[in-house]
Amino acid sequence: MRAITISGSVQPRLTSGVRLQTDSVTSKSVLLYPEGIIELNETAHEIVSRCDGRSVAEIVQALAKEYDADAAALASDVRETLFDLHRRKLIEWT
Amino acid sequence: MRIPRPYALLAEITYRCPLHCPYCSNPTHYCGATASVADPEADGRSADPTTALSTTRAIAEKGELSAEEWKRVIREAAALGVLQIGFSGGEPLARRDLEELVRFAREANLYTNVITSGIGLDGNRVRALRSAGLDSIQLSFQSDESSLADEIAGASAHRRKLDVAAKIRDAGIPLSLNFVIHRRNIDRLRRIIELAESLGAQRVELANVQFYGWAFLNRAALLPTREQVIRAREIAAAAKARLAGTIDIFYVLPDYYETRPKPCLNGWGQRYLTVNPIGDVLPCPTASSAIPYLRFENVRTRSLDWIWQESESFNRFRGTEWMPEPCRSCPQKEIDFGGCRCQAALLTGNAANTDPVCEFSPNRALVDAVLREINSSSDHVRDWIYRVNPNVKSSVA
Ligand code: SF4
Ligand code: SF4
Numbered sequence: 001m002r003a004i005t006i007s008g009s010v011q012p013r014l015t016s017g018v019r020l021q022t023d024s025v026t027s028k029s030v031l032l033y034p035e036g037i038i039e040l041n042e043t044a045h046e047i048v049s050r051c052d053g054r055s056v057a058e059i060v061q062a063l064a065k066e067y068d069a070d071a072a073a074l075a076s077d078v079r080e081t082l083f084d085l086h087r088r089k090l091i092e093w094t
Numbered sequence: 095m096r097i098p099r100p101y102a103l104l105a106e107i108t109y110r111c112p113l114h115c116p117y118c119s120n121p122t123h124y125c126g127a128t129a130s131v132a133d134p135e136a137d138g139r140s141a142d143p144t145t146a147l148s149t150t151r152a153i154a155e156k157g158e159l160s161a162e163e164w165k166r167v168i169r170e171a172a173a174l175g176v177l178q179i180g181f182s183g184g185e186p187l188a189r190r191d192l193e194e195l196v197r198f199a200r201e202a203n204l205y206t207n208v209i210t211s212g213i214g215l216d217g218n219r220v221r222a223l224r225s226a227g228l229d230s231i232q233l234s235f236q237s238d239e240s241s242l243a244d245e246i247a248g249a250s251a252h253r254r255k256l257d258v259a260a261k262i263r264d265a266g267i268p269l270s271l272n273f274v275i276h277r278r279n280i281d282r283l284r285r286i287i288e289l290a291e292s293l294g295a296q297r298v299e300l301a302n303v304q305f306y307g308w309a310f311l312n313r314a315a316l317l318p319t320r321e322q323v324i325r326a327r328e329i330a331a332a333a334k335a336r337l338a339g340t341i342d343i344f345y346v347l348p349d350y351y352e353t354r355p356k357p358c359l360n361g362w363g364q365r366y367l368t369v370n371p372i373g374d375v376l377p378c379p380t381a382s383s384a385i386p387y388l389r390f391e392n393v394r395t396r397s398l399d400w401i402w403q404e405s406e407s408f409n410r411f412r413g414t415e416w417m418p419e420p421c422r423s424c425p426q427k428e429i430d431f432g433g434c435r436c437q438a439a440l441l442t443g444n445a446a447n448t449d450p451v452c453e454f455s456p457n458r459a460l461v462d463a464v465l466r467e468i469n470s471s472s473d474h475v476r477d478w479i480y481r482v483n484p485n486v487k488s489s490v491a
Contacts (some may be wrong), residue, residue, distance in 0.1 A: 011436055015305055017230045017268030017296065019205055025175040032205035033228040034270050034297060037177055088233055089296075 008057035099175035104368040111185040114248030114480035115307040121383035133387040134444040170398035171460040172202040187214035200227030212258035217304035238285040248480040270297040302348035306380035315478040347437040355433025355449035362411035
């Protein structure tokens with residue numbers, strides 16, 4: 001697997017024009033952007049809903065605390081999800 | 095058949111437009127002029143053409159949907175599951191109540207997009223749209239510089255568009271640019287992409303012209319040559335690679351030069367619906383003019399829910415049951431859905447046929463004949479007919 005390098009101090013944010021919302025039909029989270037919609041799985045939802053100015057490291061900490069999980073294991077999930085959304089231009093680094 | 099839920103509504107709020115692009119996908123005529131075309135598959139189930147004709151006339155006389163009627167459509171769409179709405183036309187800014195409709199859609203939790211030529215967008219309206227909650231603007235350009243761009247638009251527009259792009263950017267509204275590519279501007283693709291870069295767009299659509307509406311009428315003047323297409327494809331691919339990470343570039347291929355058809359959205363009646371200015375609900379924006387024998391229902395007489403679920407026009411090509419050979423036994427059928435129903439109707443007279451662009455279509459020779467004619471002729475610049483506004487009464491002064 002490709003190693004994903006995102007510094008822990010980077011602050012991920014939804015790219016301007018991208019909106020996080022609940023789909024009232026499925027009750028799932030979706031990202032809406034010009035001419036597109038993607039459905040988020042639960043992990044992605046938990047991560048994206050915390051992209052509010054916090055750094056990657058802070059997001060990992062918050063999730064580890066909330067789910068009583070191992071931060072190191074979580075970190076790779078978080079990075080992978082963010083990397084994927086960044087590649088699709090739905091998340092930007094600030 | 096399980097009926098899916100729709101995701102996006104295209105609200106064509108007016109056919110009025112200050113520009114006259116010869117490739118406009120709006121209908122070339124209206125008011126029932128085509129209602130007497132017979133259904134090639136009719137076995138007694140098609141609507142009585144005289145009824146269809148008078149209904150269309152009656153609707154045309156009532157004019158564009160009012161703001162209140164559009165609000166009902168938006169409410170019903172949101173209830174059906176629609177998450178996104180694109181306001182288009184014609185030129186949506188031609189309606190002074192655009193901001194009111196955007197606000198209403200935004201309050202119904204829809205993602206709102208305005209698809210515009212930019213003409214009529216001054217600083218005040220940009221701010222009003224921003225405060226109505228508009229999520230994104232898609233601005234169209236005709237070319238990279240004003241003499242050619244204005245010739246294509248049939249109006250002096252290019253400089254105003256540059257100014258509008260700057261205003262949109264300053265207001266912080268995410269900007270996508272759209273260029274329709276055809277024989278007269280395809281050789282300028284490199285400069286068109288440079289313009290997009292300089293305007294700070296997040297996303298650029300370079301869409302080779304598709305032959306519906308006015309573009310179908312003007313096909314001989316708009317279809318590029320094979321040589322042009324090959325060069326443009328290389329330029330687009332290089333730009334896409336170079337700008338990856340900065341601007342998303344979508345290059346829509348000229349399908350006549352392909353051997354497989356473009357997929358019909360996500361399938362007919364699967365994810366999208368269009369409501370036109372007089373309230374007809376269409377499975378695809380070009381269906382009303384390309385498939386005149388389908389009877390389209392109107393929001394003034396039916397609920398959106400009924401039209402989506404029950405109407406013949408939405409069910410006619412849903413799924414794969416309706417397909418003839420060669421699509422019926424083709425492994426691609428769930429991927430391209432047999433191509434475009436509108437193109438099949440325009441080229442063969444029967445919307446149920448395999449899209450003639452497909453190499454397996456028994457009608458591919460129709461497309462090849464057009465390509466042969468274009469590629470063997472030496473008159474590069476041919477006359478086209480400029481789009482004119484249809485005679486539909488507007489409800490807003
Ligand atoms: S019928 Fe053709 S124009 Fe209409 S949505 Fe399908 S592919 Fe597009
Ligand atoms: S035969 Fe039909 S399904 Fe197969 S590739 Fe052609 S259009 Fe698509």
